[in-house]
Amino acid sequence: xxxxxxxxxVLSLIGTASGFxxxxxxxxxxxxxxxxxxxxxxGPALAAVLPGHDNNPIADRRRLALPGGGEITAYPALQxxxxxxxxxxxxxxxxxxxxxxxxAFDPARDxxxxxxxxxxxxxxxxxxxxxxxxxxxxxxxxxxTGLDLKNRGGDIDAVxxxxxxxxxMVSAVRQAAEAYAAIKPAALAAWNR
Numbered sequence: 246x247x248x249x250x251x252x253x254x255v256l257s258l259i260g261t262a263s264g265f266x267x268x269x270x271x272x273x274x275x276x277x278x279x280x281x282x283x284x285x286x287x288g289p290a291l292a293a294v295l296p297g298h299d300n301n302p303i304a305d306r307r308r309l310a311l312p313g314g315g316e317i318t319a320y321p322a323l324q325x326x327x328x329x330x331x332x333x334x335x336x337x338x339x340x341x342x343x344x345x346x347x348x349a350f351d352p353a354r355d356x357x358x359x360x361x362x363x364x365x366x367x368x369x370x371x372x373x374x375x376x377x378x379x380x381x382x383x384x385x386x387x388x389x390t391g392l393d394l395k396n397r398g399g400d401i402d403a404v405x406x407x408x409x410x411x412x413x414m415v416s417a418v419r420q421a422a423e424a425y426a427a428i429k430p431a432a433l434a435a436w437n438r
Contacts, residue, residue: 287334287347290361291320294349295330298322302332307435309428317424320347321436328352328436333424334363337416340409341366348384348421352429357387360418365410372410380404384418389426392419 283303291302302320309319322330332349345364348357362376374380383401384392393399394415403411 286363287320290347290363291332293361294347294359295320295322295332297324298329299324305436309431309435311424312427317428319428319432321432322349323436326437328433330358331425331429331432333421333428335417335419335421335424337413337418337420338409339365339367339413340372340407341368344410344413344417346414346417346421348418348425350422350425351386352433354386355389355429357384357389357392357418357422360384365413367407367410367413372407374407375404375410375414380414389422392422 288303295302300321300323302322305323306318306320308316310316317333320332321328322332329352330349331352332347334345334347336343336345338344343364344367345362347361347363349359349361350356351358360381362381365373365376367373367375387401391400392415394401394403394411396403399415401411401415
């Protein structure tokens, strides 16, 4: 009995020490991981959806509060000190996992200016067809209303054979559009001086 108790104590100490070490490593590497994601995942998507600005959207990003709780990171595109575009990242459920989409909005016209994919786990050759330029162009200059698939009352065509991926893409764009509508006044106040 004593041996079992001794073994339980030793294993508990090892488990506690391992958990503490892993938590410390995660906390120590968090800034570097965030920097890498900004540089190699969100950066290229931002460059694609926010052309023609005279600032660095990543450096000027801010976390803005959403109604009902939570926050979202907003990436501004400034021209002459005025907000010319705003990008938000939305996520939707795809076939292979979450689909992440960077969505740029034109605050002067309240439309989706462009979208760029940040993350996905969709099936190569089938689900990834929803990320082709011909498909993502369907969202260009799209009003904030009607952002859903046609079979669900919207005006976006699903890609044949990639229904789950199409649903994930449109859900991500719609999530970003809803967040944009909620934070637009705060964004205008933050960046228009």
